[in-house]
Amino acid sequence: xxxxxxxxxxxxSAFVYGQEKDVTTNLYDTYEQYKExxxxxxxxxxxxxxxxxxxxxxxxxxxxxxxxxxxxxxxLSLISIGTGEINVFLWSQMHGNEPTATQAIFDILNFLDxxxxxxxxxxxxxxxxxHFLPMLNPDGAxxxxxxxxxxxxxxxxxxxxxxxxxQTLKKVxxxxxxxxxxxxxxxxxxxNAELTSKPATISYLATAYNYEKDMNDVRANAMKVIVYMxxxxxxxxxxxxxxxxxxxxxxxxxxxxxxxxxxxxxIESGGYTNDIEKQEIRKLNYVSIISAxxxxxxxxxxxxxxxxxxxxxxxxxxxxxxxIENVTYELLGKNYILDLGIHRLxxxxxxxxxxxxxxxxxxxxxxxxxxxxxxxxxxGYKLKVGKVFPKSFISINDISxxxxxxxxxxxxxxxxxTDIPLEIVSTKVPLHLVSPKFEQPKLYMEIGxxxxxxxxxxxxxxxxxxxxxLIDLDSEKTNFKNAMIIR
Ligand SMILES: [Zn+2]
Numbered sequence: 468x469x470x471x472x473x474x475x476x477x478x479x480s481a482f483v484y485g486q487e488k489d490v491t492t493n494l495y496d497t498y499e500q501y502k503e504x505x506x507x508x509x510x511x512x513x514x515x516x517x518x519x520x521x522x523x524x525x526x527x528x529x530x531x532x533x534x535x536x537x538x539x540x541x542x543l544s545l546i547s548i549g550t551g552e553i554n555v556f557l558w559s560q561m562h563g564n565e566p567t568a569t570q571a572i573f574d575i576l577n578f579l580d581x582x583x584x585x586x587x588x589x590x591x592x593x594x595x596x597x598h599f600l601p602m603l604n605p606d607g608a609x610x611x612x613x614x615x616x617x618x619x620x621x622x623x624x625x626x627x628x629x630x631x632x633x634q635t636l637k638k639v640x641x642x643x644x645x646x647x648x649x650x651x652x653x654x655x656x657x658x659n660a661e662l663t664s665k666p667a668t669i670s671y672l673a674t675a676y677n678y679e680k681d682m683n684d685v686r687a688n689a690m691k692v693i694v695y696m697x698x699x700x701x702x703x704x705x706x707x708x709x710x711x712x713x714x715x716x717x718x719x720x721x722x723x724x725x726x727x728x729x730x731x732x733x734i735e736s737g738g739y740t741n742d743i744e745k746q747e748i749r750k751l752n753y754v755s756i757i758s759a760x761x762x763x764x765x766x767x768x769x770x771x772x773x774x775x776x777x778x779x780x781x782x783x784x785x786x787x788x789x790x791i792e793n794v795t796y797e798l799l800g801k802n803y804i805l806d807l808g809i810h811r812l813x814x815x816x817x818x819x820x821x822x823x824x825x826x827x828x829x830x831x832x833x834x835x836x837x838x839x840x841x842x843x844x845x846x847g848y849k850l851k852v853g854k855v856f857p858k859s860f861i862s863i864n865d866i867s868x869x870x871x872x873x874x875x876x877x878x879x880x881x882x883x884x885t886d887i888p889l890e891i892v893s894t895k896v897p898l899h900l901v902s903p904k905f906e907q908p909k910l911y912m913e914i915g916x917x918x919x920x921x922x923x924x925x926x927x928x929x930x931x932x933x934x935x936x937l938i939d940l941d942s943e944k945t946n947f948k949n950a951m952i953i954r
Contacts, residue, residue: 490587490761491699494754501581501753503573508744510820511566513541513605519573520544528580534600535635538616541605543635548579551594553763556645556729557756558600558636561621561652561720563607563614567736567745568651571752572601578757587761594764598643603632611819623718633720640724647692647763648729649756650674650721653745654782656738657810660709661783664838666740667709669700669751670782672733676726678715689730690776691768696755697779703751704739709782711735732759738786740840741946787829789937790839793846794922796912805850806834809918809935811948814892823893823949826935828918841946843922843937848929851921852910853880859903862886863894871896875931876940880919881905881953893949897933901953917951 506515523546524531535543559568576599579588591597602608606616614620615630624633640648658667673689675681697708711733716722725731734755736748762768787808796805808830813822830837856879860866866882874882875897882896883903894900899919910920922930931938936947 491758498750501574501577506570537606539606546599549592549596551596553595554643554645555647556598557649559651560602563604564611565653567653567749569601570749572599574753591760591764625720625723645729648731650733652735654735654737657786658737658782659786660780665706666738667782668704668707668739670709670711670735672711674721674725674731675713675715685730687773689732690773691771692759694771694775695762695768699758710779785837787839790842792844795849807831808834811935848922848924851923853919854878855881855907859883897947899950
């Protein structure tokens with residue numbers, strides 16, 4: 468008897484579980500209908516989201532309140548919907564250069580506003596009241612930086628509360644006394660899931676509330692929701708979920724909000740191959756957060772085994788944009804084997820709405836415990852210096868007439884140009900543009916230098932690396948973005 472009841476329960480729960488899986492599949496597949504297309508890149512600003520805030524202010528389904536102002540006077544808005552007893556508070560972009568979840572929040576609002584998924588939404592809005600505070604640090608977003616206009620990290624201001632943005636976050640948290648909190652950030656794209664080459668595209672944390680990292684029901688609930696979300700995201704980014712460090716930080720908001728009794732879920736958006744503007748990661752945020760709201764609303768997360776939380780691999784930071792393995796480097800007449808680890812660092816333009824790359828060698832030597840988004844095993848290949856083309860050109864226009872690929876095949880990495888307009892800081896041509904007094908560099912490999920060199924095999928040049936971008940000289944296949952202007 469006992470057994471048959473148990474098996475019926477199993478069938479029932481499998482049915483419910485199976486249904487939920489279908490809902491999340493539909494969420495992923497129908498995403499484009501709800502994507503807020505007016506904000507499609509990382510460098511978004513306060514002015515970009517104001518029309519959306521106004522739209523929801525005029526929509527009777529939502530309550531929009533101005534809850535504060537940044538130091539430079541930019542409004543902070545709280546958008547609420549739902550009639551449930553369980554309060555869920557979600558805030559994003561406390562760090563100005565972490566915009567992925569801000570975009571996802573507006574996708575979620577579009578979803579909530581639509582007539583679709585009526586049953587699931589009814590369930591969500593009957594049990595939950597949702598409160599969204601997108602872009603908590605608009606002054607930082609304006610100049611695409613982590614800190615606010617005071618130069619402080621708002622996430623280290625939970626105790627001292629000097630920043631008006633931090634004061635607003637505290638005030639809203641206290642007024643809602645939320646049951647669940649979603650603390651939405653971006654993390655470095657160089658994080659991987661520990662001991663694997665996979666980027667930690669999404670990382671989760673059930674934030675600790677003391678140094679001892681103790682467990683209580685509040686934290687266990689956050690862990691169970693994370694287990695639920697992880698099972699879903701594994702389907703779309705297998706192996707690409709990490710667990711963020713749970714070291715307690717007494718000055719951080721997440722840690723304090725957990726201490727104040729909210730089940731606190733940190734979501735960090737990391738990297739994903741060839742997703743420079745993090746739009747696939749934004750989609751995973753969308754699926755992850757809506758799925759979490761659904762499981763919180765119907766209570767199914769309570770059935771998740773809390774111990775599975777610990778099975779999510781830890782975050783590690785072992786990724787390079789480009790890793791070149793086993794290359795031969797000749798120094799003072801002797802050959803040595805090196806791995807090279809290269810990061811393509813972003814430099815903003817003056818108005819912080821676009822950027823170019825200025826790449827660096829970050830490490831060299833035995834990098835066998837590291838991984839690359841792009842990896843070349845250069846065993847049997849020799850490093851060769853890039854040559855300066857002997858002729859000087861007058862202007863950038865003269866260069867557009869050149870057959871650049873054949874110059875690369877001859878080993879040229881630098882072109883002398885007399886007259887480069889001052890406002891030009893990088894070039895789309897895969898050769899560095901240099902002043903006529905630029906001298907032929909020698910081959911040397913050192914941490915911190917711009918990775919520009921060639922690879923040679925059996926006396927033939929096979930690859931160019933220009934500003935950290937690998938160019939296969941045979942296939943001409945490349946993801947090259949820009950080279951540098953060296954005045
Ligand atoms: Zn952050």
